[in-house]
Amino acid sequence: METITIKDIARALNLSTSTVSRALRNSYEINTETKKLVMEYAEKMNYRPNPIALSLRDSKSKSIGVIIPEIANNFFSQLINGIESIAYNLGYHVVIFQSHESYEREVANTNYLVSRKVDGLLVSLSSLTTNLHHFEELMEKGLPIVFFDRVPNEIETHKVVADNFFGSYEATEHLIKTGRKRIAHITSPIYLSITTERLAGYKKALEDYGIAFDESYVKYCHHGGKLASENEAAMQELLDMAEPPDAIFPASDRLTTGCLAVLQKNNIRIPDDMAIVGFTNIGVAELLNPPLTAVVQPAMEMGQQAVELLIKLIEHPKKTIEYETKSFRTSLMIRESSTGKVHA
């Protein structure tokens, strides 16, 4: 049951390795009988080409690297499932790495994946990444990269995002329409695309409904919610204000659960004292106390789209004249955390 190589087949069949290789790849310039002979023997011996050898030779690997902030997050894990479903069907393998919101880890992962000869990269930036040099360099070398979710403005390539502006506008509008006046927004660092876009939607909704924007109602968490303490501090500042908010709109999975935990600890009633709408894909939103109103992203579809674009880039490198940014509509799932309806 040892691994069998082309050389073994050649020896067994009294052929040269090149002939075997050609027969296996179904090359035209080969005798039908020889081909059949080789095919059958290979089949019988359960021959599998060594992907490492192929990679070394061709500098490619039929695999794509994915770099995301973290796996333990509903949005990203759903997205990964989307990526895998498509990649699998197209014969690509998916290698996942977490940056843990660290710039250094992101760079290290990138380098490793490249040295491992991935054919392309799918990236959502860490919340602490401000320098994009490691990606720019690779793109110049011709490595296809597609960004999703947290995308850089400075780099020209395919991108896949949610319509963050819209999602955020809709959430804010909903809060305004249900009577909230002082709507706070807890979000990620300002240099992330998702942050600025969501902030813009929030501001625009306030503006459209004649509510003055107040910077002190916006809190930025550098670690994107990974650091509970940071999260809690932001919440505390909000609660300690002379005029505390009557609604909070956290901008991500982590931020949302962190926010809810603080409210619960402080015995603040939702939605009576505080309405909540989370920008989150958490699976149990419906089961929370109270059920959580959420801006949900089509994470699975986003993953599928991203990997399709990447594979297009990999397999037809010349053909791409113009890069596109695919934007997906979010859906607002209205539940009790924002509607004032008294829960059971």
Next chain:
Amino acid sequence: METITIKDIARALNLSTSTVSRALRNSYEINTETKKLVMEYAEKMNYRPNPIALSLRDSKSKSIGVIIPEIANNFFSQLINGIESIAYNLGYHVVIFQSHESYEREVANTNYLVSRKVDGLLVSLSSLTTNLHHFEELMEKGLPIVFFDRVPNEIETHKVVADNFFGSYEATEHLIKTGRKRIAHITSPIYLSITTERLAGYKKALEDYGIAFDESYVKYCHHGGKLASENEAAMQELLDMAEPPDAIFPASDRLTTGCLAVLQKNNIRIPDDMAIVGFTNIGVAELLNPPLTAVVQPAMEMGQQAVELLIKLIEHPKKTIEYETKSFRTSLMIRESSTGKVHA
């Protein structure tokens, strides 16, 4: 900024590739000056050895493969974080694959990882795996494998598990002590280790407290909760019983949330009409309605332990005389879903 190889260095410095190689690996039999020269040049040119070439040569890769049922699951994603934290420090890379509870996917992933020359495997069996041939074969070839969580009895190697019997006993005992008489157990397929162990703990607690075991209160979900319909059907059967249970003890993350969803849809009050204790690592247990009593596994520590055992196996293949099974105590987090206390 092209990739630089040993050959390039050799040419530039007028040395042979082997000398460069030796200098780089800090071999003793080398002139200090030459060594310094090479080192400095390599540093300056940002030389990185090609891991693919190394793998091809040595048939190892300083990477370990992880095969789990799914990522989008708190228990497994926490476990992965544990694995990564240790592996990273010891210079190993972690490649994660999901079986999606499918035997075929598990086999395919295994084969791929092996062809990619991972140095070892960390595995939690899919809920549909009954044939272990693909792993046995590899172990015979000498590939180190450590199983965790869902482990096979039939294979002798290191294993890392939670004390499922204890966790389950404690949960059941708690339900009994809080006055429940008809405790149902929703679980995975019977041939999974976690199933039998948890079932055993459940039965023993019933027995110790003089409650007759009733098979009709135990429901098996073949897909381990992945299939919502299966989950719902099991719940419905329970609810439709002449004497429906007054408590449910679901045996995993998925099963627990599925169970809660059905109860909510049927407007069944928790804990008044039905107490719930979940065997789950869900992060927001505290935020659920009502807060969920949970048997929590030390997932991070389990991941760390598993990878440590695996790397020991990889790096000292001879030394291992006896295999060990590390068992971790679970903790019962008591909250309102099982305590009858009326929630706010």
Next chain:
DNA sequence: TTGAAAGCGCTAACAG
């Protein structure tokens, strides 16, 4: 139609 040889990047046995 087939085979011999070279090369992908690296290391190690063997010579010198």
Next chain:
DNA sequence: CTGTTAGCGCTTTCAA
């Protein structure tokens, strides 16, 4: 102390 050579598994000229 350093260079030559061979080989990991595979494909692809180039020759035959």
